[in-house]
Amino acid sequence: MAPDPETMRRLGYRAVDHLVARWAGLEEDRPWQTASAAETRALLHTEPPEEGTGSDGVEALMDEAVQRIFPLAGRIDHPRFLGFVPSAPSWPSVLADILVAGHNVFQGTWLESAGPSQVELTVLDWLRRWLGMPEGASGVLTSGGSAANLLAVVTAREVAGWPSEPVMYVSDQGHNSLRKAGRIAGLRRHQIRIIPTGPDRLLRPDRVRDALAADRAAGRTPILICANGGATNTGTVDPLEALAELSRAEGVRLHVDAAYGGFAILTTRGAGALAGLGQADSVTLDPHKWFFQSYECGCLMVRDPAELETAMRVSAEYLQDTETRDGEVNFGDRSLQLTRSFRALKIWLSVHALGRRAMARAIDGAMELAERTEAWIRDNSELELLHPAALSVVCFRYRPRDSAGREWSEEALEALNTRIQDHLLEDGHAMVSSTRLAGRYSLRFCILNPRTRWRHLVSILEEIVARGREIAETSGGTA
Numbered sequence: 001m002a003p004d005p006e007t008m009r010r011l012g013y014r015a016v017d018h019l020v021a022r023w024a025g026l027e028e029d030r031p032w033q034t035a036s037a038a039e040t041r042a043l044l045h046t047e048p049p050e051e052g053t054g055s056d057g058v059e060a061l062m063d064e065a066v067q068r069i070f071p072l073a074g075r076i077d078h079p080r081f082l083g084f085v086p087s088a089p090s091w092p093s094v095l096a097d098i099l100v101a102g103h104n105v106f107q108g109t110w111l112e113s114a115g116p117s118q119v120e121l122t123v124l125d126w127l128r129r130w131l132g133m134p135e136g137a138s139g140v141l142t143s144g145g146s147a148a149n150l151l152a153v154v155t156a157r158e159v160a161g162w163p164s165e166p167v168m169y170v171s172d173q174g175h176n177s178l179r180k181a182g183r184i185a186g187l188r189r190h191q192i193r194i195i196p197t198g199p200d201r202l203l204r205p206d207r208v209r210d211a212l213a214a215d216r217a218a219g220r221t222p223i224l225i226c227a228n229g230g231a232t233n234t235g236t237v238d239p240l241e242a243l244a245e246l247s248r249a250e251g252v253r254l255h256v257d258a259a260y261g262g263f264a265i266l267t268t269r270g271a272g273a274l275a276g277l278g279q280a281d282s283v284t285l286d287p288h289k290w291f292f293q294s295y296e297c298g299c300l301m302v303r304d305p306a307e308l309e310t311a312m313r314v315s316a317e318y319l320q321d322t323e324t325r326d327g328e329v330n331f332g333d334r335s336l337q338l339t340r341s342f343r344a345l346k347i348w349l350s351v352h353a354l355g356r357r358a359m360a361r362a363i364d365g366a367m368e369l370a371e372r373t374e375a376w377i378r379d380n381s382e383l384e385l386l387h388p389a390a391l392s393v394v395c396f397r398y399r400p401r402d403s404a405g406r407e408w409s410e411e412a413l414e415a416l417n418t419r420i421q422d423h424l425l426e427d428g429h430a431m432v433s434s435t436r437l438a439g440r441y442s443l444r445f446c447i448l449n450p451r452t453r454w455r456h457l458v459s460i461l462e463e464i465v466a467r468g469r470e471i472a473e474t475s476g477g478t479a
């Protein structure tokens with residue numbers, strides 16, 4: 001379990017050497033590689049060994065993990081990985097993870113982690129100020145945005161007094177974790193009201209107001225309006241100020257899921273888009289998305305932490321020694337988890353090492369790249385912009401120039417763009433994922449990695465056009 005110090009050092013340095021080699025060679029590597037379950041089983045499945053290798057075998061085992069296991073995964077922090085929502089942790093964040101793993105802090109109670117709990121309180125206070133939430137607001141670091149959204153729903157139900165027919169409101173652009181949170185909280189399908197959006201993909205306050213009135217008339221109790229602070233699909237930010245006003249007027253809590261987009265508030269560009277974020281009752285943030293933290297690091301911020309604690313605290317005899325005094329927080333009382341790790345250290349170390357300003361500049365750089373991408377697409381007659389740059393997401397597709405007078409059906413365009421996407425993945429040039437906008441298949445760039453440069457984006461866009469042209473010429477559309 002614990003070899004002699006010299007061996008520990010040798011093995012530890014080996015692990016760090018692997019990480020440094022990976023980071024240094026990232027750009028030359030593929031952004032993504034996968035395998036079928038049959039292939040991975042043949043390659044990696046083993047029986048559990050009765051006897052271990054001992055310390056002498058650990059280097060070879062680590063080498064095997066690096067050579068055979070890690071390659072069959074996305075390099076989420078690769079400069080040409082633009083799929084889903086990437087993540088590009090800073091080196092200080094990784095170092096903090098190493099330190100935390102080695103110290104194995106239990107951060108469920110103040111009694112067992114006063115220092116780390118203070119650091120979490122401090123980091124939460126930084127986030128509070130950045131979001132523009134009032135003094136006294138605080139929160140909890142979570143495994144990710146899904147856990148944070150669940151805490152928001154459970155808190156809303158508690159604050160509403162556990163009505164028999166609670167209803168939450170989510171736009172059709174809301175993240176699926178919100179619907180999942182409703183389901184876990186025991187809401188049935190008709191109690192998770194999906195509000196349709198128009199071509200701008202925004203949650204309209206008048207539609208929410210109508211839905212609230214209809215539910216009240218039917219004897220149901222609205223408990224939570226969920227807005228997007230950067231929708232995963234398109235990056236759009238709902239009209240937060242108007243929704244905050246509506247929530248106050250109607251007496252219904254407002255939650256903003258800003259898991260992807262929230263940290264854009266650190267920039268001038270993003271602060272405009274996210275105006276009103278600080279007025280929400282609760283906000284989900286994911287530092288492991290656009291704040292340069294390694295997995296897993298999410299966050300729920302709440303205007304009144306006492307409400308979150310009322311929702312989440314469950315006392316037990318064997319925890320009687322953990323009673324808190326003034327100002328102390330048992331983070332287990334704000335969390336799904338009692339045993340929880342010291343996630344705050346990575347944010348603390350990153351912000352101290354890099355500074356808020358550099359982190360904000362990196363976020364702004366990504367938004368600028370998204371705007372340039374949109375302009376490039378608009379200028380290219382073979383690309384069709386399906387949704388303009390919002391925060392750092394751009395949606396578009398290849399659409400052949402109609403020189404031969406041929407019509408391309410939606411199905412043919414989908415087949416063509418699917419083939420382009422497959423090509424990018426197989427070729428290893430880029431990881432680009434797709435989505436659907438009003439039924440139309442769309443390629444989607446999500447740009448948030450400071451390693452991503454304009455030259456990477458141009459090379460991917462040019463590849464899409466070249467490949468699209470080639471496939472279109474050989475397939476001939478639906479003429």
Ligand SMILES: Cc1ncc(COP(=O)(O)O)c(C=O)c1O
Pocket residue numbers: 085143144145146147149175177230231232257258259260261286298
């Ligand atoms: C807007 C939004 N909310 C919630 C989530 C879920 O967060 P996590 O995957 O960290 O649980 C995501 C993930 O992409 C997201 O984009």
